[in-house]
Amino acid sequence: MNLKALPRMGRPLLIILALGAWAGLAHYGSAGHGNPDLSAALGVAPLILAAALLWPGRSPGGMLFAAALALGLVGLLWPRLRESVPLLYYIQHLGAHLALGIFFGRTLRAESTPLITQLAQAMSATELSARKLRYTRRVTQVWTGYFLVNALVSTLLFLFAPREIWSFHANILSWPLIASLFLGEHLFRRRILPPEERPGVGEVIQAYLRISRTQRNPASSTPP
Template sequence: MTLSASAAQALRSLALVALLIAWAAAAHFGSAGAGSPDINAAIGVSPIVFILGLLVWRLLNPFTRLLGALAVGALLAWLWPALRQNVALLYLIQHIGSNLALGVFFGRTLLGDGEPLITRIARVAMQRPLSERKQRYTRQVTAAWTAFFFAVASTSLLLYLLAPLAVWSVFANLLTLPLLAAMFIGEHLWRMRVLPPEERPSIAQAIRAYRHATQQNSSAKAP
């Protein structure tokens, strides 16, 4: 019995959610010092190693690819004693770095004469010219997401510096995803209130448009 495309997509989404929840729980306990320092550090560096691995794999020359893999392994081995003793700091750097990167990604589209990111997504999703009201709304939403990511990064740093480590860990590792979901839901409810039905794309249309917009952005940066 074969699964339909929608069922397979739903299963992949559930698996991804389960993986994110498991990783968040492991990050929380690792940041609090529970368990093996080596396992906690390995879980902590896994996203960074995965990203570096993808970058190395994109190298065309097999010899250069091998050198890149050896360089990543050597760097990891050199840093390992420090990483296993500073697991919480490792998660802090990841948490702040990812949120700052997303804040910059959204915020820079608000500068100059460029098109705000959410406006671009809406234009692709609607496949027609946007009304002035829709353009104003999407610009405001882009600014709201920018503020959200910078606020999360700032709060994470302040809690790490001023609050007990357990309090920071709960915020950074356990509350970030619920806060992200709450932001999505809140924006959706507000959109339902201020925009007419013909100016509200479906969630599936928005996801497809976001992928298209990010792919366009990556293509524009490619040499």
């Protein structure tokens, strides 16, 4: 094992461990067990973070204001939140999947460029081939469908299945499902596209970050 790689592996490993711990505690709490205050706090934490990150412009002051506003609202609703922990986690899971489904799906409109196509264009120095344009549009459709279908499955399980089954699906199974979809798309891409049209994971992440920065600050992408 390359010891020099350990520092680089440390941060992703810590993130994975933190997500795993959060998923386990969320499953335990949303199934109706554990301390309701701790379970509710874990449930609202991602919502407060989302409120800050979705603040228009994403200025530090605006993000802090959004987080403070969300915290104030949580404080007002706390008695009800701690008494409705499963519903809180359901709203969180449903909201995240609907938001992601809309985020991907709105780029499939006729006047828009599919999100995966945008990523591919950000990584390519030349014009994308017709084959890759078709492929990236299909992948965008697949991710849109996944998020919307999973939101529907979550709703059906929450309404009609035992709480433990819904909680396992929402808090534990969602991560392996996403990883499986990533892996399946990667394997399918290797069969469909030639090597020069298959980017690595690192390139995809860098392209997404570039697109995010451009969307937050369009002026920064325009040369002086």
